[in-house]
Amino acid sequence: MNKSIRKAAVIGSGIMGSGIAAHLANVGIQCLLLDRVPQVLTDDEVRKGYTLDHPVVRNRFATGAVEKLSKSTPSPLYDITFAERITPGNLEDHLSQIVDVDWVIEVVVENLQVKKDLLSNVERYWKPGMIVSSNTSGISIHEMVADCSEAFQRNFLGTHFFNPPRYMKLLEIIPGPLTDPAIVQQMRTLGEKVLGKGVVLAKDTPNFIANRIGTYGLLITLQAMVEQGFTVEEVDAVTGPAMGRPKSATFRTLDIVGLDTFIHVAENVYANVTDEMEKAAFTVPEVMSNMVEKGWLGEKSGQGFYLKKKGASGSEILSLQLSTLDYVPQKKVTSGSLEAAKLAKGARAKTKALITAGDRYSEFAWNILKHVLIYSAEKVGEIADSINEIDEAMKWGFNWELGPFETWDAIGLVKSVGRMEKEGLSVPTWVKEWIAQGNQSFYQKENGTLYYVSEQSYKQVEQPTEIISLRSLKEQNKIVKGNEGASLIDLGDGVACLEFHSPNNAIGADILMMIQHSLEEVRSNFEGLIIANQGRNFCVGANIMLLLMEAQDEEWDEIDSIIRMFQNTMYKVKRFDKPVVAAPHRMTLGGGVEACMPADQVIAAAETYYGLVEFGVGLIPAGGGCKELTMRASQHVGNTDADLQPYINHIFETIGMAKVSTSGHDAKRLGYLRSSDRIIANQDHLIYEAKQSVLRISKAGYEPIPQERFQVVGSEGKAVLQLGALGMRESGYISDHDLLIAKKLAHILAGGDVPAGTLVSEQYMLDLEREAFLSLCGEPKTQQRMHHMLTKGKALRN
Known part of the structure; x- marks a missing residue:
């Protein structure tokens, strides 16, 4: 059960299937990509004299999908050469080759009978120890293999990647009733350590966790919008960053997902739940069905809730009027509540400011949020075992900054429940009982350890040893030194971490001074140093504003002093007599790259965009x-x-x-990273891996460069x-x-x-x-x- 996954087969070469194959290739897993055999020749194939029996024709779907991977933007591949790890084929000629793989992933059309037939064929070549999974977004895992042998079912489960597989962090693992728990654990470990995913265990229910909650929230928003007469741009202004959600908010998200795809997901829940109120909530609005009939599917069709129109003065984004289905110029949306949210710091403060401001946008936000929170609470135990997994699924799958239960805590659990009940809403009994015990929140933190409510008591959130939280360490008073720009944190085991925390992690004199102080401290009291942080981006470069002000004032001596300080500090890092490891992630630009270059080793996240700009x-x-x-x-x-x-x-x-590199691997191709530098798929494991690297180098007997x-x-x-x-x-x-x-x-x-x-x-x-x-x-x-x-x-x- 503990053998590694070295080779996989992906069946279905559409956008999702080829994307999964690409991500497997990204992490070094050889992949067989299979699809149907074409029934009709293309004009080009006719001109070349091919027949339907020609191998090029028979493999056309999978071959074409692999070719598209290298041309797609953003790229599904860390490095375009990784496409060589994918072998295209077809189901008639090459299905038997799955006997040589460790993992088969089914990614065909969302139709139960099609999946059952395919998995029946897969079982013909199945061998003990081979894992088989489905990437379905909501079809029952149990029903897919109900006709298969028990041995096959014990090795079968759902592995629901979110699209695009390279960039979306969430991986929902859905065991069937007979799935071997050891298989579940093996796939969870693979997902986190090898694929770099945030993994949650979901129940075998319609649409699992994230799509169940997310689809409900989008439909509730649409219904409230129609009832209260809000425009598309007004809704997106409320349901974006002001509410701790992505900039794509509601309607840009729907346009990205595709209206036809969204309707399919919503109808899957509608068809598979029995509660009439829940069915009503998942009823697709008529206006959305009308849009699909017109072919207005979102970005893939060129128009949806938004339309980009080119004019003489440039491009303009128009928004749809739902009442008339006409596209009109967008109007700027402003209000007291939106401004209050904008000024607040952090998602918790923004959400609270938004719903308590008291204007019409504030009321709209509350009317959406209260239903999503109650629905999420109703589904605990049905779609997932814990509130923590629901929260993580929404953050990783829909890019919410806060999950529903974290949001509830942020706005005030007790006060908000009182408001809900005053407005006639029915709050789940377990929530009221939890409050009746005197509890004020779903989560609490003690000495840097996080706990969540589970069966009317607090349970510790289990974190893998590979995840080191700098925030938790700081809450445990592990800061050794610090100033406005950076802090030196004790990671334990003789390793310290220098964390940047200036605005945008831009490098100024405060960070440079802290680097020098850190070297002195590490020389006396630690085995080595890592340079890392857990901000949105590692470092956007030097403080340009400061440089511009000095240049405009013609303070050339001051600029010279700043640059000398930067150079001298980096030189000291390079010549330091103990190991230094840098661990960049995401945007690492200009001075951020130069802060990493003197390190003995760089351990970069796969999603590192690295460049001297x-x-x-x-x-x-x-x-x-x-x-x-x-x-x-x-x-x-x-x-x-x-x-x-x-x-x-x-x-x-x-x-x-x-x-600027498009990935950590691309940074190696450009020459920014050395062959000895490492790339880590899971950004959450970056500091742990950097710490282990420092300890290895130190133990081997470090000698300064x-x-x-x-x-x-x-x-x-x-x-x-x-x-x-x-x-x-x-x-x-x-x-x-x-x-x-x-x-x-x-x-x-x-x-x-x-x-x-x-x-x-x-x-x-x-x-x-x-x-x-x-x-x-x-x-x-x-x-x-x-x-x-x-x-x-x-x-x-x-």
């Missing part, structure tokens, strides 16, 4: 980024007979085009780089200011005006970086770029 604001990397990449290239070539110039050309292009000189391409190589930039300017690809920055970048990467092959020191390269950075800060067009980035959030190419 200073060119976009008219600058060059000056915290050691140029130096470090050049040095790595030189060290690589020094061990071979290769020419250094092509490596420097690549670095010049990467920095000059401000390339020695200083050494390295060769550069010199003036000849600089001419090559500048010639390439000049050609791009003459072709109109870059501006005059881009060319100016490119020339300065070329000067640094080439090592200045020295002969090719000259050996230079790291400090020499750092001086080149700093000089170029200072001169660019004085350029009016660079200052314009910095201002544009701060005000518009995007690069200006002036």
Whole structure:
């Protein structure tokens, strides 16, 4: 039961099936992708003289799906070369090959009989120990295999991925009545540790957990909207970030999901529940059915609740008037409650501010929320065993910041239940009994440990050892040192963690000072240091606002001091006499990358978007980024007979085009990460893995990285780089200011005006970086770029 999953077969190569196959390939699992055999030739196949018996034709569906993976945006693959791990085939010729796999996943059409027939065929080739699962979004797991052998049923379960499988964190595991508990645990471990998912155990009920609650919430919102006369944009203004929900809110979410898909999910519940009130709640509004009849399915058809219309002055997003089914220009939505929510910090405070403000939007939010909370409470024990699994499912599957029970606590459990009952609503008995015992909330935290209500008492939320919460450690007074920008936290076992917590985790003097203080503390009292945090993004770079203000005031000495401090701090990290491991995640840009580069090892989350982007604001990397990449290239070539110039050309292009990786694996392809750096699929495990790395390095006997000189391409190589930039300017690809920055970048990467092959020191390269950075800060067009980035959030190419 504990054998690893090395090879899998995915049956069904549609968007979901191919996406699952891609994610299996992402984590190194070889995958067989099977689909039906086409019954009709395409025009292209006819021109090529193929028949229906030709292998290319017979494998067309699966082959086409694999080809699309490399072209899709956003990509289902961490690296497009991972598509090579997927072997396409068809069900008639290749189903027998599943005898060689460890896991078969059924991802065919949501039709019970189709699934039963397919699984019956799968059983013909099934062997003991092979796990079989269905990716159904709501069909009964038990009914699918009711006609199969008991041995097969013991190895069968539901594994419901959310779309897109690479990016959505939730994986619902649904055991059948005969599923072996050891199989359930094995798949849970696989989901968390290998696939990087947040796993919840769901009951075998219609639509399981997330789709059951989420669909109910969307339908309740639609019904309240129609009854109270709100517009599409008003509803989205209320049900987005103001309520702790994603920016896609209600109607953009429906457009993304697809109205036909949503109706199918809603009708599945309607057909499989017996309570008349619940059936009524899952009745699809007539307006939505009318939209589907018109082909207005959302983004996949080009229009749904929103329509993007191109005009003479650019594109405009129109919203649908439900009463007339006409598209009209959107109106800006403002109110006291929305402003109160916007000003509040954190989802808990935002939601409470929204529903207590007292205007019509506040009342609308309350009227939706109260029904979702009660429905969620009614389903405890039916769709999941615990409130915690329901909360996690909604956060991971629908990107809610708070689950329903966390939301209930945030708005005040006792007070809100009183309001519900005053308005004539029936609150589940178990909730009232819990309050009657004197409890004020569903969750409570003691000494950093979280507990939730279970069977009228508090039960500890079980966290895998691989999850280390910095927030919990801080609540346990594990902060060793700290200031406004960063804190040093004791992780135990002799390892400390430096956590950034400035706005957007941007690097300023406070963080740099804290890094230096941390090195002193670790040298005396710890085995090693990790640089990591659990913010939304690891680090968006240096504090551009501070740099712009200093540049506008012509405080050149101050800018020089800031850059020297950054460079000196990173140099100290690199030369530190104990191991340092950096653990970046998501957006890691500019100075954030340079904060990782001196580490002995980088352990990055698979979803890490990593890049030196200073060119976009008219600058060059000056915290050691140029130096470090050049040095790595030189060290690589020094061990071979290769020419250094092509490596420097690549670095010049990467920095000059401000390339950002699309994943941790892509960061390796771009050269930002080294072959010795590691990629972790589950971001929640990042700090644990970094801690283990520090302990391994320390135990092996750590020796600081020695200083050494390295060769550069010199003036000849600089001419090559500048010639390439000049050609791009003459072709109109870059501006005059881009060319100016490119020339300065070329000067640094080439090592200045020295002969090719000259050996230079790291400090020499750092001086080149700093000089170029200072001169660019004085350029009016660079200052314009910095201002544009701060005000518009995007690069200006002036």
